[in-house]
Amino acid sequence: MAAVPYLLGFRPSDGSIAVTASRDRRIVFAARGDLPAPGAPARQILEVAANLVTVLRRQQPINDLMIVGYGTEHIDPALLTVSEALTASGMPVLELLRVTGTRVFNLTCGNPDCCPPQGTPFDPTASLIAVQATAAGQVALPNRAAVAARFAPVDGAARDGMRRATAGAVTRLTAVCAAGAAAADEAGALAVRDALRKHDDGKRLTGDEVAWLTMLLQRPAVRDLAVDLTQPHDRHVTFWADITRRAQEPLVPAPATLLAITAWRCGDGALAGMAADRALQVDPEYRLARLLLQALHAGLPPSVLERAADTDRSNPSDK
Known part of the structure; x- marks a missing residue:
C-alpha cells in the first residue's frame, strides 16, 4: 500500500481507486481510476470494473491483485463491487483496502485483533518503501496538479x-x-x-x-x-x-x-x-x-x- 503513490507518481485523491497486480510476489503493474460518486447507479461501478478487467488481462500471468480505495466509508460499496467483479472474472484479489488520511481499513479481514474497525494508523512517508524509493530518486507528488x-x-x-x-x-x-x-x-x-x-x-x-x-x-x-x-x-x-x-x-x-x-x-x-x-x-x-x-x-x-x-x-x- 505504501508503494502505490510511488508506482503512480503521485498520491491519489479521495474518490480514487488504485489496483496493483503482482506476479511471483513482485508488483508488475499499477493503475488508477476514479470511482463514481456515492449513490451512482451500479452500472457505472461495473463499467469501472469492466475496464480494469480488460486492462489487467493484458498483464497475464498475474498471481494476485491488491485494490486500494481512497476516501471515507462512503466508497466501500463501490470498492466491494469492483472486487467482486474482478474475482468473478478469475482475477484473485488478495487485499481490499481503503485509505483515509493516515489510516488504512482492511475490507476483507474481519479479525479486530489485526484489522481494527477504526482502522490502522500508518505514516506513508516513514515506511521502508518510502525511504527506499526516495533514495532511488523516485518521488510521489502530492496530487495530479503537481505532476x-x-x-x-x-x-x-x-x-x-x-x-x-x-x-x-x-x-x-x-x-x-x-x-x-x-x-x-x-x-x-x-x-x-x-x-x-x-x-x-x-x-x-x-x-x-x-x-x-x-x-x-x-x-x-x-x-x-x-x-x-x-x-x-x-x-x-x-x-x-x-x-x-x-x-x-x-x-x-x-x-x-x-x-x-x-x-x-x-x-x-x-x-x-x-x-x-x-x-x-x-x-x-x-x-x-x-x-x-x-x-x-x-x-x-x-x-x-x-x-x-x-x-x-x-x-x-x-x-
Missing part, C-alpha cells in the same frame, strides 16, 4: 522572451528550408544532438536554442530521431518537460509527446498520460500522441512504442 506543474507553460518575461526567440527561429528555418528538406532535417539532427548533449553536461538551453529546437521538431524525421536518441532516465524526462514548458503553444505537441514517451519508458504512466493529453489539447490530430495515449489506456507496455513509431514513419505526412 502537471512539471510541464506547465512559462509566463511573464520568460514567455515574452520565448515569443521573440521563436519569431527569430521562424525566419532562420525559412532560410534553411530554401536549400531543401534534406538541409532542414540535417539542421534538426544537429540541433537534437547538441541539445541533449548540452543538457547531459548540466547546461540549460537558451531561449534561442529552445525556439530553434521546437521549430525543427515539427519535422517528423527530426522528432523521430529525438525519440531514438532520448534515453529512459529522469534527466531526459526533466529535459523534455523544460522544453515543453518553454515552447510556444502551437509548437507544444512534439516536445510534449517526447516527454510522454520518455516518462512512459521510465515507468511513469501518470506523467506520460498527462503529457500526451497536453499535446492533444493543442493538436487533437497529433498521431503519435494519440497512439501513445491509446496504449496507456490499454495497459500496454512501452515495447509497443517501436511498432507505433514504425507505423508513424511509414506515413511521413502524418504528424
